[in-house]
Amino acid sequence: METTTHIGVVIRLRPLLPDEISSGHINSRINCDLLNQQITLSSPDMRQYKRFQFDQILDETVSQDEVFEKCNLELLIKKVIEGFNATIFAYGQTGSGKTFTMEGYQYDNSLKPIIKNDENIGITPRIIKALFNEIQAAPSHVEHTVYCTFIQIYKEKIYDLLNPAQLKAGNLGLKLRWNKQEEFYVENLCVHPCYSPQEVLSHYHAGLKNKIMAAHNLNSTSSRSHCLLSLTIEAVDTESGGILTSKLQLVDLAGSERVSLTGNEGLALKESIEINKSLFTLRQVITTLSNIKEGDGAHVPYRDSKLTSLLKQSIGGNSFCLMVACLAASDNYYEENLSTLAYASKAIGISNDPVKNIDPKSKLVKRLRKEIKELKNELSEAYQQIDLLSELAILEKGEQAVKLKEMENLPMRSNHMQRIHALRSNLESAQSNRAQTSHSLPISPPTAPVRSRDSEMHSSFIYTPEILSNKLHESVKMIRDEMDKNRRLNEEIRELESINKNQESEISHLQNENQELQERVENVESGIKDRENEKGSIEIMKLKQEREELEKRILQLESEHKQIQTVFQPVLKEKKEKPDLGWKSKRTIVRAQSPAPRQIIAFLGERPRDSGMNFQIKNAKGRPMGRVKMDKSFESTKPESQENSLDTSIKDEAFLALSHMLYKPKRHKYQYV
Numbered sequence: 094m095e096t097t098t099h100i101g102v103v104i105r106l107r108p109l110l111p112d113e114i115s116s117g118h119i120n121s122r123i124n125c126d127l128l129n130q131q132i133t134l135s136s137p138d139m140r141q142y143k144r145f146q147f148d149q150i151l152d153e154t155v156s157q158d159e160v161f162e163k164c165n166l167e168l169l170i171k172k173v174i175e176g177f178n179a180t181i182f183a184y185g186q187t188g189s190g191k192t193f194t195m196e197g198y199q200y201d202n203s204l205k206p207i208i209k210n211d212e213n214i215g216i217t218p219r220i221i222k223a224l225f226n227e228i229q230a231a232p233s234h235v236e237h238t239v240y241c242t243f244i245q246i247y248k249e250k251i252y253d254l255l256n257p258a259q260l261k262a263g264n265l266g267l268k269l270r271w272n273k274q275e276e277f278y279v280e281n282l283c284v285h286p287c288y289s290p291q292e293v294l295s296h297y298h299a300g301l302k303n304k305i306m307a308a309h310n311l312n313s314t315s316s317r318s319h320c321l322l323s324l325t326i327e328a329v330d331t332e333s334g335g336i337l338t339s340k341l342q343l344v345d346l347a348g349s350e351r352v353s354l355t356g357n358e359g360l361a362l363k364e365s366i367e368i369n370k371s372l373f374t375l376r377q378v379i380t381t382l383s384n385i386k387e388g389d390g391a392h393v394p395y396r397d398s399k400l401t402s403l404l405k406q407s408i409g410g411n412s413f414c415l416m417v418a419c420l421a422a423s424d425n426y427y428e429e430n431l432s433t434l435a436y437a438s439k440a441i442g443i444s445n446d447p448v449k450n451i452d453p454k455s456k457l458v459k460r461l462r463k464e465i466k467e468l469k470n471e472l473s474e475a476y477q478q479i480d481l482l483s484e485l486a487i488l489e490k491g492e493q494a495v496k497l498k499e500m501e502n503l504p505m506r507s508n509h510m511q512r513i514h515a516l517r518s519n520l521e522s523a524q525s526n527r528a529q530t531s532h533s534l535p536i537s538p539p540t541a542p543v544r545s546r547d548s549e550m551h552s553s554f555i556y557t558p559e560i561l562s563n564k565l566h567e568s569v570k571m572i573r574d575e576m577d578k579n580r581r582l583n584e585e586i587r588e589l590e591s592i593n594k595n596q597e598s599e600i601s602h603l604q605n606e607n608q609e610l611q612e613r614v615e616n617v618e619s620g621i622k623d624r625e626n627e628k629g630s631i632e633i634m635k636l637k638q639e640r641e642e643l644e645k646r647i648l649q650l651e652s653e654h655k656q657i658q659t660v661f662q663p664v665l666k667e668k669k670e671k672p673d674l675g676w677k678s679k680r681t682i683v684r685a686q687s688p689a690p691r692q693i694i695a696f697l698g699e700r701p702r703d704s705g706m707n708f709q710i711k712n713a714k715g716r717p718m719g720r721v722k723m724d725k726s727f728e729s730t731k732p733e734s735q736e737n738s739l740d741t742s743i744k745d746e747a748f749l750a751l752s753h754m755l756y757k758p759k760r761h762k763y764q765y766v
C-alpha cells in the first residue's frame with residue numbers, strides 16, 4: 094500500500110513560566126484560533142500580523158494527555174503495526190517546550206531526569222505503552238519483537254546513549270553508513286530486543302540520564318544534543334512465515350539559539366553554534382523540499398548534517414511524519430516564534446510517500462512455503478491413489494463398486510471425486526451392459542494403449558492386476574517426478590539465495606566504500622574550508638591592526654590639530670588684518686605623504702604664490718628637521734615682491750611653530766627636499 098501524504102504539523106504553545114511572569118514577560122502577540130486551527134502572530138508595533146494554518150493548534154491550556162489524543166497518535170501507531178515507518182519530531186527555539194512535549198519529565202539540579210509516571214509524561218513514554226497495547230491486540234500467530242536504539246547527535250558526532258563506553262570523553266562517535274534500502278544507518282549501535290513496554294522504558298530512561306544537558310539564560314534544563322529513540326518493530330507471522338518490519342523514530346531536537354540571549358560563552362557557545370548549524374541544514378532541507386515541483390530533480394542537502402541524513406526517510410521520504418513545532422508564549426521571542434511558524438508552514442507542504450515494508454526474504458519464504466504445501470498435498474493424494482488402486486485390485490467386481498461408493502464419502506480433492514464418479518458411472522453402465530448381453534461373455538482387458546489417466550478411466554472400468562500394476566508404476570513415477578521437480582526447485586532457490594547474498598554483501602561493501610570516500614571528500618572539503626577560514630582570519634587580523642593604527646593616528650592628529658589651532662591663532666589674526674596678501678587659492682598645496690602636514694597646512698588655509706618654495710622645518714631645539722616644498726601652480730594678483738616678503742614672514746613663523754608641534758619624525762613623513 095502506498096499513500097502520498099504531507100508532513101503533519103502541530104503547533105504547541107507553552108505557557109509563560111513563573112520566572113518569566115515575574116520578570117515582566119507578557120504574551121500579547123500570539124492569538125490561537127482553535128476553531129479554524131489558525132495562529133496569528135502580530136509584529137512588535139502591532140501594525141502587521143501573519144496568520145498560519147496547521148493541522149492542529151495546541152494552546153497553553155492543552156495537557157500532555159490531550160496532546161497525545163489531538164495528535165492522533167493512536168492511529169499513527171496502528172500504521173506502524175501495519176508495517177509503515179513513522180517519525181515524530183519536536184522543533185522550535187530553545188526553551189519552547191520540545192523536551193517537555195516529548196519526554197515530560199522534570200530535571201533535578203544535576204540535570205538528570207526525575208522519572209515519574211504522572212500525568213505530565215510526554216509523547217514518547219505514552220507511545221511506548223500504546224505500541225505494546227496494540228501489539229497485544231494482534232492475532233496470536235503474529236509474534237512481535239521491538240528493537241530499541243537511542244542516540245544523541247552532539248556537535249555533529251553520533252553517540253550511543255545506551256552504551257556507556259561510547260560516552261567517555263574523547264570518543265569520536267559512531268559512523269554513518271548507507272544500506273541497500275538507500276537509508277543511512279548508524280554503525281555498531283547497541284540494539285536491545287524488548288518484549289514489554291517496561292523494557293523499552295528502562296532503556297529510554299537509562300539513555301536520558303546520559304544525554305548532555307546544560308543551563309543557560311533561556312532554559313535551565315536545555316538539551317545540548319539532538320536525541321533519536323528508534324523502535325524497530327518486527328512482526329513474524331508463524332502461520333504464513335511472513336515478516337513485517339517497521340520503524341518508529343521519536344526525536345527531540347536541540348533548540349535553535351540566539352546567542353546574545355542565551356549568554357553562552359566558551360564551550361556552551363561552541364555547542365550553540367553546532368546546534369544552529371545542524372538546524373540550519375534541517376531548515377534548508379525543509380525549504381528545498383517545500384519548493385520542489387514534480388520532476389524537478391533538485392538537490393536536497395540531506396548529507397550536509399548527521400541529523401538530516403538520519404531523517405532522510407522521515408522528511409520527504411517513505412514514512413509518516415509528524416512535526417510538533419513548539420512556541421514560547423512571550424513577546425520577547427517574536428523573532429524565534431515567527432521563524433518556527435515559517436518553517437512549520439513550509440514543512441506542511443512537503444509530501445511523503447509512506448510505503449509498507451515487506452521484507453523481500455519474507456516474500457520468498459512465503460512463496461516457497463506455499464509451493465511446498467501444494468507439493469505435499471499432491472504427494473499425499475498420490476499415495477491415496479495408490480492405496481485406492483491397490484485395494485481395488487484385490488476386490489471382487491461387485492465389491493469394487495461398493496468400495497468406490499464408500500470413497501465418495503471420504504474428504505478428497507474435487508478432481509479425485511470426479512475420477513471416482515467417473516469410475517462409478519463406468520462401472521454401473523458396464524454392469525448393466527453385461528446384464529443385457531451375455532453373462533458368458535469373457536471379460537477382456539482393454540487393448541488400447543494408455544494415453545491419459547482420465548481417458549483410461551472412462552474407457553476401462555475393470556481393473557485386472559496387470560492394469561493396476563501399470564497404474565501403480567505410473568503413479569510411483571509421477572510421484573518421483575514431482576519429488577524431483579521439488580528438489581530441483583529447492584536447489585534453484587538455494588542457488589538464487591546464495592547469489593543474492595553474495596550480491597548483497599558486495600553491494601553493501603561498495604556502499605560502505607562509497608560512504609568512506611564521501612566522508613574523506615567531506616573531510617578534505619572541511620580542511621580546505623578551515624584553511625580558507627584561517628587565511629581569512631589572518632587577513633582580517635591584519636586589517637584590524639591597520640585600522641587600529643589608523644584610528645590612533647587620527648586621534649593623535651585631532652589633538653595635534655587642536656593644539657596647532659591654538660598656536661596659530663595669532664598668525665591667522667595677523668593675516669586677517671592684512672587682507673591683501675595676494676594668495677588666491679584657499680586650498681592646501683603642500684605635497685606631503687602623511688595626512689598630518691596636510692591638515693596642518695590646510696589649517697594655514699592658503700599657499701604662497703611663487704613656485705618651488707622650500708620651507709625648512711625645525712624641531713623644538715631649533716635644529717632643522719627637513720624642508721617642505723610648496724606647489725607652484727597658482728597665480729597672484731599682487732606684485733611678487735610684496736607677496737614674497739609677506740610669505741616669508743608668515744612662513745617662518747608658521748613653520749617654526751609647526752616644527753615645535755611636530756617633532757615626531759617617525760610618524761610624520763614629510764616630503765623632504
Ligand SMILES: Nc1ncnc2c1ncn2[C@@H]1O[C@H](COP(=O)(O)OP(=O)(O)OP(=O)(O)O)[C@@H](O)[C@H]1O
Pocket residue numbers: 106107108110185186187188189190191192193194312314315316317346347348349419
Ligand atoms: N506546556 C508546558 N507547560 C508547562 N511547562 C512547560 C511546557 N512546556 C515547557 N515547559 C517548561 O518550560 C521549560 C523549557 O522547556 P523544555 O526544556 O522542554 O524546552 P526545550 O524546547 O526542550 O529547550 P531546549 O531546546 O533548550 O532543550 C521547562 O522548564 C519545561 O518544564
